Amino acid sequence: MDISREEIIHIAKLANLKLTEAEIEKTLFNMKDILNFANTVNKVNTDNVYESIGATQNYNVFRKDEIKEFGDRDILLSNAPEQEDGMFKIPKVI
Amino acid sequence: MSREDYEIVMGLEVHAELSTKTKIFCSCPTEFGGEPNTHCCPICMAMPGTLPVLNEKVVEYAIKAGIATNCEIAKNSKNDRKNYFYPDLPKAYQISQYDMPLCERGYVEIETEEGKKKIRLTRIHIEEDAGKLNHDEYGRGSLVDLNRAGVPLIEIVSEPDLRSSKEVESYLRKLKSILEYIEVSDCKMQEGSLRADVNVSVRKKGATEYGTRTEMKNMNSFRSIVRAIEYEADRQIDVIENGGKIEQETLRWDDVSGRTFPMRDKEDAQDYRYFPDPDLLAIKMSDEYVEEIRRNLPELPESRKKRYIEEIGLPEYDANLLTASKYLSNLFEGASAICNNPKAVSNWIMTDITKELNERELEPDQIPFTAEQLGNLVVLIDKGTISSSIAKKVLVELFENPKDPMKIVEEKGWIQISDEGAIKEVVLKVLENNQQSVADYKAGKDKALGFLVGQAMKETKGKANPGMLNKMFLEELNK
Numbered sequence: 001m002d003i004s005r006e007e008i009i010h011i012a013k014l015a016n017l018k019l020t021e022a023e024i025e026k027t028l029f030n031m032k033d034i035l036n037f038a039n040t041v042n043k044v045n046t047d048n049v050y051e052s053i054g055a056t057q058n059y060n061v062f063r064k065d066e067i068k069e070f071g072d073r074d075i076l077l078s079n080a081p082e083q084e085d086g087m088f089k090i091p092k093v094i
Numbered sequence: 095m096s097r098e099d100y101e102i103v104m105g106l107e108v109h110a111e112l113s114t115k116t117k118i119f120c121s122c123p124t125e126f127g128g129e130p131n132t133h134c135c136p137i138c139m140a141m142p143g144t145l146p147v148l149n150e151k152v153v154e155y156a157i158k159a160g161i162a163t164n165c166e167i168a169k170n171s172k173n174d175r176k177n178y179f180y181p182d183l184p185k186a187y188q189i190s191q192y193d194m195p196l197c198e199r200g201y202v203e204i205e206t207e208e209g210k211k212k213i214r215l216t217r218i219h220i221e222e223d224a225g226k227l228n229h230d231e232y233g234r235g236s237l238v239d240l241n242r243a244g245v246p247l248i249e250i251v252s253e254p255d256l257r258s259s260k261e262v263e264s265y266l267r268k269l270k271s272i273l274e275y276i277e278v279s280d281c282k283m284q285e286g287s288l289r290a291d292v293n294v295s296v297r298k299k300g301a302t303e304y305g306t307r308t309e310m311k312n313m314n315s316f317r318s319i320v321r322a323i324e325y326e327a328d329r330q331i332d333v334i335e336n337g338g339k340i341e342q343e344t345l346r347w348d349d350v351s352g353r354t355f356p357m358r359d360k361e362d363a364q365d366y367r368y369f370p371d372p373d374l375l376a377i378k379m380s381d382e383y384v385e386e387i388r389r390n391l392p393e394l395p396e397s398r399k400k401r402y403i404e405e406i407g408l409p410e411y412d413a414n415l416l417t418a419s420k421y422l423s424n425l426f427e428g429a430s431a432i433c434n435n436p437k438a439v440s441n442w443i444m445t446d447i448t449k450e451l452n453e454r455e456l457e458p459d460q461i462p463f464t465a466e467q468l469g470n471l472v473v474l475i476d477k478g479t480i481s482s483s484i485a486k487k488v489l490v491e492l493f494e495n496p497k498d499p500m501k502i503v504e505e506k507g508w509i510q511i512s513d514e515g516a517i518k519e520v521v522l523k524v525l526e527n528n529q530q531s532v533a534d535y536k537a538g539k540d541k542a543l544g545f546l547v548g549q550a551m552k553e554t555k556g557k558a559n560p561g562m563l564n565k566m567f568l569e570e571l572n573k
Contacts, residue, residue: 014365016179053172053194053376061375062150065114068121070135077131086130087228087237090181 001039003031100296102327103304104262105254108269109247110279111223111287112155118222118246119146119189126285130228130239138244140184145373148173152246153196153377155278156220157387159248160197162276162394163215163269167384171196171377173220176366181238182224190249192368195219196377202272203396204264205414213265214253223247248278254293254304259323263316266290267418271395274420289314294323295340296330305330306340310347310354322347326354398423406436412444421458428465433472442468446489454493463496471499483556484508512559514566520558521566524549535571543567 008028012019019027053059070076073086082089117124120137137144160167174192200215225243227236250269256262270288273279281288295307308326313319325347330340345354395417402413417423426443430436447468451458471488474480480488480503491502503509511517524546525532535542543564550563 010365011367014177014367053170054370054372054374056375059376059378061147062153063116063121063147065116065149065151066121067116067123070122073129073131073134076134076136076139082235084237086132087239088131090236090238092229092235 001035003028003035097328097331099299100327100331101299101301102257102259102323103254103295103297103307104256104323105293106250106252106256106262106265107291107293108250108252108266109223109289109291110159110250110269110273110281112152112246112248112278113280114149114151114155114246116149117244118149118152118220119244122244124245126287128241130237131241133241134243138184139240140186146189146371148374148377149246152220153379154387155246156196156218156248157379157384158276158278158391159250159273160200160218161384161388161391162272163197163200163202163218163250165197165200165215165218167379168194168196168198169379170194171379173371173374173377174368175371176221176368178366180224181236182227182240182243184225184240184243188222188224189371189374190221190368191219196379202265202268204261204268206261206264211255211261213255213261216251216253218248218250221247221249254295254307259320262292262323263320266316266319271418271420275394276392283314283316286314290319292319292323294326294330296327296334305334306342308340308343308345308354310345311357313347318347318349321349321352322354325352329354395420395423402436402440406430406440408437408440412440415444415448416440419458421461425458425461425465425468429469429472432466432469433476435472435476438472438475439468442472442489446486450489450493463492467492467496467499474499474503478510478512478559478561479503480508480510481551481556481558481560483551484510508557510559511554511557512562514562517558517562517566520550520553521563521570524553525567525570532571543571 005024005028008024008031009019012024012027077083077086077088080088111124114124116122117133117138120135122133122135122138125133137146157167171191171194173189175187176190176192177187179186195217197218198216200218201212202215203210203212205211223242223245225238225240227238229236252265256265270281270283273281273288279287283289290313292310292313293307294310295305297303297305308330310322310326313322326345333340344357346357347354399410399413399417402408402416403410408416415422416426422443426436426439429439429442433439447461450456451461471485471492474488475482475485479500484503487506487508488499488502491506492499511520528546528549531542531545535546546567547560547563550558550567551560
């Protein structure tokens with residue numbers, strides 16, 4: 001597995017990141033490094049290894065369907081740069 | 095080439111809001127409405143450092159839906175992040191499921207003109223709903239309400255097995271009815287708790303390859319869905335007939351102009367970069383757990399229908415209509431249990447109740463009276479307390495001002511006259527005033543009897559017992 005310069009630019013665009021030329025080069029280098037590591041790990045024989053989902057063996061951690069109201073809208077909105085009628089005010093979208 | 099030379103191919107992605115009390119990953123209420131941002135907490139508002147915990151009912155409801163639609167239930171499942179930027183999505187990713195959905199490979203059966211047809215389901219997965227953007231009336235900005243953010247949804251994805259707008263409508267109605275029966279979603283389309291993305295493509299009849307498809311998002315009325323499909327299929331056929339090519343794109347249906355419009359920039363082809371959500375743990379379903387849910391699943395419409403036909407002896411058409419809605423079916427069963435006359439109850443639902451619903455533009459879940467009240471109405475007819483023409487008036491009252499039918503009958507003075515002396519009096523009076531009909535009857539015109547009975551009914555404002563009237567007229571006429 002490898003990654004191209006074009007793919008870096010595409011991913012950066014999807015992530016809303018503006019990269020300078022130098023940053024593109026640096027990211028490309030780092031990404032290749034990560035993929036190299038993954039390629040090495042891929043070579044390990046896993047024939048008898050249990051397939052896991054995630055980094056822990058824990059599973060089925062659920063919550064009961066019981067309402068707990070947070071009840072403080074002001075505090076939830078308190079960091080908003082702008083608010084109106086109990087809502088976050090944002091620049092026009094469409 | 096004309097429209098008849100083409101076949102429409104469609105698949106649906108149906109989103110149903112689950113009727114759990116709380117959201118999928120936090121304990122905020124899911125109740126519809128409420129002041130903006132009052133059903134919210136730091137988790138569903140995506141404050142840094144918060145962690146989601148999965149609601150156990152969401153898993154249970156999704157499995158119920160899977161079993162009811164003949165799906166295989168996964169033994170292992172997980173949640174994934176679907177990444178995109180939109181202001182109604184506070185985390186900038188939606189927690190959904192990618193390659194290990196809870197349910198796969200199911201089907202539902204619909205009725206078509208050519209008989210039963212199986213519509214295959216690819217999968218059912220769980221995910222969270224987004225918030226709502228209210229657009230500032232002066233166009234200066236948008237206001238974000240996150241009450242809906244984090245409300246649990248199931249997404250039901252079908253294979254491209256649908257071939258007409260009619261089939262799409264039957265399929266949706268069937269899904270809606272199943273989800274209502276198993277009580278996992280209230281499926282209120284007007285509140286957006288059931289909505290569909292429709293994928294449409296066309297191809298020449300006999301072709302084996304699919305055409306390029308377009309997707310229409312978030313449709314939430316049967317009427318718009320049917321109109322949008324007809325419009326979009328015509329548009330695609332036009333493009334092809336004029337030598338053009340269909341672009342794969344997402345469209346928005348505009349109900350006012352009756353047209354579809356492209357929604358997204360094609361350059362940003364959907365690339366959601368799914369990956370497993372590291373904040374959530376694996377989901378494992380034991381056979382015992384799934385069996386337990388299967389055992390406790392409420393009876394499904396198909397099984398009720400079979401019972402109505404085989405045990406009660408209703409015609410298939412009637413059984414279909416009664417079971418199309420959980421509310422009608424429950425009304426039927428509840429009323430039948432009280433009066434022990436299911437055929438009469440079915441007749442009332444199929445005729446007068448359906449007529450009232452249509453005239454009043456009500457859905458079955460809006461019927462104002464109870465099954466007990468309907469059952470008691472049938473009891474009053476069967477006991478001879480009221481005639482069926484009076485019963486029709488009582489039914490209208492049940493829609494207007496529901497209370498026990500006996501009370502209505504007493505208050506309105508509608509009790510049937512079954513007193514022999516009183517009936518005889520009426521019969522004699524009618525015979526006296528209609529000598530011509532008496533002569534007609536004696537001359538062999540049997541129809542004259544019906545006229546005389548009708549006159550007696552008029553005289554008593556429909557309250558005379560029709561059986562007794564008939565009998566007494568015959569006695570008098572044959573004297």
